[in-house]
Amino acid sequence: MLDKLEFIERRYEELSKAIADPEVIARQDEWKKLVKEHADLEDIVVKYREYKTIEQDIAVAREMLKEKLDEESLDMLRDELDALEERKEKVLHELRLLLLPKDPNDEKNVVMEIRAGAGGEEAALFGADLFRMYSRYAERKGWRIEVMSANYTDMGGVKEIIFVVEGKGAYSRLKYESGVHRVQRIPTTESGGRIHTSTATVAVLPEPEDIEVEINPDDLRIDVFRSSGHGGQSVNTTDSAVRITHLPTGIVVTCQDERSQQKNKEKAMRVLKARVLDAIQREREQEYAQARKSQVGTGDRSERIRTYNFPQGRVTDHRIGMTIYNLEGFLDGDLDEIINELIINDQTERLKNTQASQ
Structure with missing residues (x-):
């Protein structure tokens, strides 16, 4: 691991010089790639340099122990050495986590889908509560939300709502909500x-870049029809709603929120691409899981992940066995306490798998 860290530090120093070179700056496409690589390595290099400083301090402290010192000074020195050794182990653990392969989707925008499950109208009202919760969380993070498609009940519940969350690192935190x-x-x-x-299901898909998913127009069936509003009332007298079917996979996306047929089509295509990419990635994951049966966690969306108990004012995440008694705040978008623990749990499991395979 230390050899790898040395290599990363050398590469970081090379990149630091390159991105400050006027000739490289003039080649903007190349310069942007180097700046991104430099930024990706920065946290690792900063932590590695901290580790090396601790190593030097430990070496100095051990040398001082060889000197003729009074007992009080020796005790202080031993305490300092113990603290340095403890800090060294912590930094080593942080470095191992930083070296874990990053999810290539982490920095992407997110397509989220909420659907009412068992419980009729109450499930739909809960779906609306979840949409508000994620909207408030996005506000706290400075992210932007755009509704792509929604199907409401007369009481303001949500049978189904599809929306995009745009913002740096959105997928890295929201992916645990599936x-x-x-x-x-x-x-x-x-x-x-x-x-x-009652229940509601949440799906979280990374929004793909155009280069990641190529959709052949010949593989699409596009139908247009009149939009309908709350409770089925007509909101449009023209055929502006759009339904797109991806024939090879059977994926169907409907969008009717906009009055413009073209805008509905554009929104539907964004959702369709996300679902097609998700299907491709799931197929790859299944192949990987079959090849390596020791993989931890299935990511199966049918798993019950969380319970919101109103009488007791608690939220329980069943994947990590964590309960917090702040239901009101949680539903108002204060999700970080549980999401942070989910990230730590995920990193710990991945680290175990990495070490087991070495």
């Missing part, structure tokens, strides 16, 4: 005060 979300509460429609359990 799965079945369960709510336990007394519905507004319940006169007897009984607690009901």
Whole structure:
């Protein structure tokens, strides 16, 4: 590992010189690639230099222990050495995490889909709560949300809503939200005060760049029809809604939020590309999982990942066994406490797998 870190530091220094070279700056495409590579390596290099400084401090402290010192000074020196050794182990662990292969999708925008599951109207209302939760989280992060398609109920619930979250690192944090979300509460429609359990499913797809997914126009069937609003009421007298079917995969996307047929088509294509890329990546993952059965975690979206319990005011994430008693804040977009733990858990499992394969 240390040899690899030495190589990374040398490469970082080469890049530092290159991106400051006027001749390289003049070649903007090349310069941007080098700047990105430099930025990608920076955290590793900073941490590695911290490690080397600690190593030097440890060497100095050990040399001082050989000197003739009074007992009090020796005790202080031993305490300092213990603290340095502890810090060294922590930095080594952080370096191992930094060296883990990065998910190539982490910096991408996200296409999110929320669908009401079991529970009828209550499930749809919960779906609307989840959409508001992610919208508030996006606001906190400075991200932008654009609704691509939505199907509401008369009571303001969401049967299905598809939206894009645009912002740096959106996928790196929201990818852990895929799965079945369960709510336990007394519905507004319940006169007897009984607690009901309802569900909604969340899918999180990285939005692909155009170069990643090539869609042959001949593989598409495009249908147009009139849009409908809340409860089926007509909102448009022209055929502006668009339904696109990708014939090779059978993936269907419908968009009717815009009055313009062209805008609906553009939005539908963005969602379609994300779903096609997701299908391709899932096929690759399945092949990989079959080849390496020791892989941890299936990522199966049918798994129940989280419960929102209103009577107890708690949120429980079943994947990491974590419960927080801040349901109101969580639904208002305060998700980082659980998401941070999910990231740590993911990194720990990946590190175990990496070490086991070495």
